[in-house]
Amino acid sequence: MSLFSFNPCRRASLALVAPALLACGAVHAQTPTQKQETVHFGTYENDSFFDTDRFYTNGVQLSIKRSRDQRSDFAKALTRRACVWFDCEDSALLTSQTNYGQLMYTPGNITLAAPQPQDRPWAGLLYVEQSYALLSPDQRTLTTLTAQVGVTGPASLSEDAQKLFHKIMDRPAPKGWHNQIGGSLSVMASAERRTALEALSAELPGDVQLNTAGYWRVAAGNTMTYAAGGLAVVVGKDLPAVSPPPPGIGNKLAKEAFGPTTCMIKWLQCTAFGAVETRLMARNVFLDGRMFRDDPSVKRRHFVTDLIVGMRLDFPDSRTASHGPWFVQFKVTRRSREFRSSFPIPRHRMAAITFGTEF
Template identity: 55%
Template sequence: MRTACRLLAASLLLAAPCAAQEARFFTLDNDSWFDTDRYYTNGVQLAWRDAADTRGELARRWTGSACRWLGCGDARYLFGQHSVGQLMYTPGDITVAAPQPLDRPYAGLLYLERNWLFLDADGQVLTTLGAQVGLTGRLSLAEPAQKLIHRIVDRPQPQGWDDQVGTTLAVMLSAERRMAWPALSGPIAGNVRLHTAAYWRAALGNTMTYAAGGLTLTVGKNLPPVSPAPPGIANRLTGGATGDTSCLWEWLQCTLVLGAEGRGMAYNLFLQGRPWREDPGVRPRRWVGDLMAGLRLDFPGTRGREHGPWFVQFRTTRRTAEFRAPTFVPRHTVGSLTLGIDF
């Protein structure tokens, strides 16, 4: 574990941004908005994006090789993103101190992530490559974080963290290709448009290994061809807001997003535990689906000389059961709130 800690610390130093932070945002995931406290129960992430290409030699070689294979070799480098975050998973009843072998195990992840975004010359395809490294188990700090939050908001204290997925260095590489679908896109009324996009995503690592595909419908004004735009880059993809972008008032812009995703799961550390170790775990479902709905609000009047406009985004995800058990395993709903400044 000393070696793992040193590797994570070195990664944190190497990933520190070298360019000015041009877009910053904070995301909070939680299921308490839907009156539950189970499964994927909490996630926090602080992220910042910069337009300067600060890739080192290793990152350039990896992203270049990946893009040649994925078809984005001629794409324009768009942005780099640095993220630091924590994920938290619990069983359905956190007041039970004894092991619960038929329910989802306690698990946490404290991670650092780096993403690189590339846009094809025609603006119709957005490619995202990612690398994530983190620590699970007690070093994820999920147990003290949840206990502190529950103490502050006066909720029941979790009792079963002694039986959590153990500590390991968790690594994952990922790639996503999001493609505009012009045939199913066009004006709805006035300047309001519908943009449809299809995407696929794949991840490989001892954190998760899976393949996913999905479809999104975005409704709004002055939308980029590939919508919805990831947080923090919408203004750059549209070349800056022009014309009528208002929603209800001149000082407000709004965008509605609906989506569906299916995933084939080959491995999930947070469900199955570490291989060949005596970790708690359950039998995962190999096919999982999500339905998503989100609303983004932009406030163009908040743009400053040194930063872009503020935005807030809320997304709801309804997920099918992720594991099998003799008892009923319900679907789960998580809310995601993002607050930040755009470019």
């Protein structure tokens, strides 16, 4: 299918994902300037780093992060109400972040046109979401509130994006997108609370710190409904008591005050991180299909676990008058089996590269 043969609904949806293709630029010499109040970064996530093309197979996201409080009165009222529930009434807004992205899911064999009822359904999501991070007065607890809205089905443009990418890269053409989960408005709200664990943190040789935080997250909506808990470790210098999750798809928000510092040479900063997270899944539209519709579906597993490791490199001398310093981050996720089938379902691995500027 030609890239220019979308129907009007798809053209409208393209406006959400096109900015993700623009997250690159030149690096210039350092120029004295005030730190930016708005920064941008893009994330590309794919399982092709491990020579597979299945399950959660691709994700792209453009993120815009702000340090100034630009919330509307309505947004302030919503966050205040949410904080009554999640015990963050005395917390101050740290950053806000807007994400535009696309997610893509396929069965293990994308060259089959026939339905594959025992494998993961074809599915896509095009979304926009807004997050707010709030830090407690003792700076040991970080609460993140997020609202997401998007579209599934053909309007997500996942079919068009995968076909175009495979054509450009001379890969096998996906043939089963006519079996994808149908179109609908998709909404989800989530809250995460991350708390520093002093007993599991330590000072290491060379002024290096190892900080550990425990966290929980709840999400509800017709996209996903689940409860999660996890443990996150960050290794670096001059770390805060509680570090935010690294930037990328599904990981919200950071701030200059939490930034990494020089760990090897003057012009290079680095931070390593790892996490283990377990989710109790009550609903997943990408496995269950739409509510009250006859969509493809599989038997969802109730518990899913992610193991995550990664490294982030910052280049402080690349700051200019027009943008903050550039950074690059690489993250690997190993996910347990998400559904049951009559044939063996392997664990899944994917990697993500995030590239952009920071404060």
